[in-house]
Amino acid sequence: MDLILWRHAEAQEWTPGCDDMARRLTSRGEKQAARMAGWLDRQLPDNTRILVSPARRAEQTASALDRKFKVRSELAPGGTVAQLLEMAQWPDAKGCVLVVGHQPTLGQTIAQLIGLSVTECTVRKSAVWWLRHRQRETLVQTLVVTVQSPEVL
Numbered sequence: 663m664d665l666i667l668w669r670h671a672e673a674q675e676w677t678p679g680c681d682d683m684a685r686r687l688t689s690r691g692e693k694q695a696a697r698m699a700g701w702l703d704r705q706l707p708d709n710t711r712i713l714v715s716p717a718r719r720a721e722q723t724a725s726a727l728d729r730k731f732k733v734r735s736e737l738a739p740g741g742t743v744a745q746l747l748e749m750a751q752w753p754d755a756k757g758c759v760l761v762v763g764h765q766p767t768l769g770q771t772i773a774q775l776i777g778l779s780v781t782e783c784t785v786r787k788s789a790v791w792w793l794r795h796r797q798r799e800t801l802v803q804t805l806v807v808t809v810q811s812p813e814v815l
Contacts, residue, residue, distance in 0.1 A: 663795045664758040664807070665750055665775075666710075667768045668702070671695040671726075671788035671812075673719035682739060687722045694788035694812040699726035701815050702760070702790065710758040713737060713749050717764065723788065724762045737763045743771045753795035753802075775804045788812045 672691035676682055687695060712731035714724040715738050724731045736745040746767055750759040752775075761768075769782035772791050785791065792807040 663751075663753050663755050665752055665793045665795070666702075666706075666758065666760040667771060667785070667791045667793070668698065668723065668760060668762045669765060669768055669785045669787055669789055670715070670717070670720040670723040670762060671698070673787075683717050685717070685719050687719055691719070691787070692722070692726070695723045695726035697812040697815050698788050698790060698810065699723075699728070701810060702727055703729075706760065707758050710760050711755070712760045712762070714762040715739070715741075715764060720762045720764070731762070737761065737767075739764045739767075741767050743767060743774055746771050753804075776806060777804075786811050 671694040672688050673685045674688060676685060712724060712729055713734050714720050714731045716733045716735055717738060734749055736749055746761060750761060765785055766782050768785045773780055773782050775793055789811045791809050794805045794807050796803050796805065
């Protein structure tokens with residue numbers, strides 16, 4: 663199984679009293695999302711399941727890919743690693759699952775899956791971490807296939 667974690671692109675700053683779920687991408691964020699979506703579109707299998715946080719900025723990021731996706735409330739800010747892994751059906755799903763979500767949940771998921779000694783790692787805005795689960799006889803592994811940032815594409 664492949665699990666691809668895509669952090670939403672740059673969004674408007676949060677200010678007291680604003681609705682966090684309604685924050686939109688900035689113009690820079692729209693460019694980041696488009697750049698990463700172009701790369702992802704060339705890499706992803708056609709049958710990739712795409713799961714997206716209901717936050718506006720995550721939906722806008724996913725929309726740049728121009729593929730069908732499912733909005734899942736469990737992926738909203740404050741969601742847990744367990745919820746994300748359950749949504750993705752890690753490690754038992756067949757094929758490829760793309761999750762568009764938020765920090766710190768994405769970084770916590772990565773740290774857990776690759777066995778880091780810290781509880782989370784930093785994921786830049788609009789960056790992608792592509793992880794692969796595989797089993798070789800009795801050895802179970804999580805491989806980091808690639809880490810991409812829109813600034814280097």
